[in-house]
Amino acid sequence: MNYETIAESNESTVVAEFHSNNEKKSAYESEAELERAFIALLEKQGYEFKKIHNEKELKDNLKEQLEKLNDHSFTPKEWDALYSQFIANKNDDYKAKTRKIQEDPIFNLTLENGKTKNIKIIDKKNIHRNALQVIHQYSNRGGKYQNRYDVSILVNGLPLVHVELKKSGDQRSVQSNQAL
Template structure:
């Protein structure tokens, strides 16, 4: 009798003729305090790893570029010479005079770029495989760091979690501990955009999707949509909604 009293049953279907019930087993509550931002980050990375994302300990631009080269070689079944890679990276990926819009067009539409080889021949190089999507390699990195002045960065910044697709950062997640307004994560990404995403080779301008979360509430928005709203808010009349109003987050 005591064993039965410890069980809880909830109705899942009720009609005049019958009632269907199921046993309800609550999740064990082991939390004794608010989850810290570091704990949330570790839990999120572990979740991604369980879904076949490989973790890479990349924290500098040099490591990011070296991994990008390795991933594109693997995707395309080629080996760049140093001369080929320097030229391809400078002209076909980094684009010194390119910004968010140009890099978005490249990853969305012009994702096959032409490599001129040392012997004078040419070869198509895919940045992403949109025909056989399982050929793309997914990685997760965290705590990527840029020092003040590094690559022209206005301030030192350390990013939370970034998802790489074939070595290119295409999604970025900024986290705050539970109980903290996720607007703080939004504002932090806004600061990264001003201070450092464009610095160095500007690879973080390839980010297509931003996610902000405090472990309870989560929102997302695209890089180009954010840029459009920021542009439209320039010189806006007092009282008009701007990018900081969250109107374009979902």
Template structure:
């Protein structure tokens, strides 16, 4: 079906009023998003049209034409009340058995290059499921998949009310978040235009108000100078640009398998990782990142390490700590962020083996400075013992790495 990608949203009422209403804020946001090259789809208003659009995008991406029965089965397989399971499906290649028994390997979005997905915006989506009849202000689609919901309130009304509304919607039995494509939502944004906050979607155990009636964790976006960006228009321009949003979802959100929970990096962590990776990409020498206690240094280091792992010009990314207890703690944290991310180097020999290994699983290494020193120091006891027994020393074995790029994070 041919749809004008920039179909103009018509403000249904005269906006020349003294009080800025929710409808006016929504109208302004849609204009900003169209300016950011989102396709405005005023034809997507309910579950049927949402699924129809997703089907078109899915078939185009995976170069396949599904029968109606196959598409119905596909929806049954991918739609899940489990936010973590749906988020995993969004980020991975999956397999589907067609009616004739042949397998179809597919992805829901362009995983190789998230920026090349199709980005659309819809508003006032009405979702009727079981006893639920909910309407959602603004939703951003990535290849037909809902990934961001934006709930708006009238200027002067606290955005907290929008947070409460989302929690209430999710608690409603048979709600759209559990039985439709809305299960893939990754982020919620709430705003009254002047104050804007965002937070991740999650399963019920990690998605509620706590005893102090505060919703955790909720973030305000900030620039590199830590200036808060609270106005909705500036927030959209800085946070919701198509590639920036794609990178936020694909790179700077973390799925904690052990806790079955989604988390998103804070703005300063994102900037730190970006500068670190850029410094290494451009071979700009050494640098440092200043994080205070409790600010998430390990997560910053983990994310930098995993992104460097994707860099083919980097042979290894070695995270070095100065104590054995930190070695264990860091490994546990890394593996909490991503199961099986790093293995224990029980001794110097294991460390050397992994440094020399071409196995992709060994590309990120966590070790102590003591083990690393023992491997590189020709005068160390272990190297002397190996030399005396006619074996090549660890330092001699590591000479083959002299021409390779290795990133050390201390």
């Protein structure tokens, strides 16, 4: 690229003319192209792309991320207790689960050796310790609702954001109905 430098320092450079290498996309790019572009944007911002398409893979990744965050390898018994009593408690509705994440993302887990350990689901004090991941085309089957999400954002393995992408020109009512 040819350009004339006007000013330069350790922090910045000012050039006389700049031409972007980004090509303008047509207004009607496909959903797949939009999905790839969105994932690429998230990866540039530090999100890790994971190939997770079913509940077992999601649960295994969740365990791995929480072990990293808490510097503890869960025994099968400990993981079952954490998962069934705190993360996916069948007695909790979506409001109770949301409250746990927003208000009290720490669980007191009794370890097999009898000691108690505070298990963080999200580190609110040092947010850079949280693992940010992106997955696509995740299918939720067997629960109350059966959905397939275009893109989902995971925080420490928990799917906290689901994104339904639509190419330009789709009717909003169709988008809303599909997301519900």
